[in-house]
Amino acid sequence: MKQFSNLRNWKIRQIFTLTCIFSIALFPISVVNAAVKAGSACPKAGNTAIASGKTFTCIKSGKKLVWDKGVLIPKSATSPKTPELPPMPQDFQNLASNLEGIKYWAWKKVNLEIEKNNSVLGQVEIITGPNTVPAQPNTIDKLTIGSKLFGTFNQIKKIYIIKFNYQDIEWAQSKYQPYQDQTWRSDYLTKAKNQCPDTRCRNAEIELNSKDEGIMMVGEIGLSDQPKDKMENAGRYNGTREIHEYVHTIQMFNSSNSESRFNYNLLPRWMIEGQAL
């Protein structure tokens, strides 16, 4: 999570700067007057004016109306600086020296794509085990975000998502088999068990069948009321695990064709997993 903290700080700074700008804009300040200075005549008690980096208020002094001695406006508010954006690395040579840029621009470009594209998410069928409480209840909304991110790529038309806990392993296996017609797969008979090697049932996996339908197997350990667990295993709660698996279907679907179905597996692991991250 540490890698996001700078971005978050940057965001907070940005929000702070904007807040400053808006606060100044909304403050009831009269038109800037060149003659405004401490002690000089002013038109109406209560009026304010900005001059020489100060806010002056029109006050009554004896029978006269004069500008008070003024309050210095903090520098950060008078000249809001746009936060400096970390530079984007241009090639492998300057990757390491632009670490901040990698984080920022990855985040920024992902957000721009999500804003720009429409979702092309196909039909989603979520099947939940009889004893299972899924940690992420809004999976379709989450997958929609993933679909938008890769909205310019072909995506599968149908996806089955089987969510199950340790108790529901056999149930999950019985749901998986009818959807997966590629029975030659080496772990075909242990697919559900592989997501739940023990009661800490938390693996997830996705594959396509011969009709290019996705079958996502999601191990669930149930809801934890431990804030620590929610932080350390955020992916199980916030939908990134499901999006991650869904992105694998986009990779599979776009890197393979009828002649070379398994090109996907020849792609470097760091690229496949890094992109799905």
Ligand SMILES: [Zn+2]
């Ligand atoms: Zn993965």
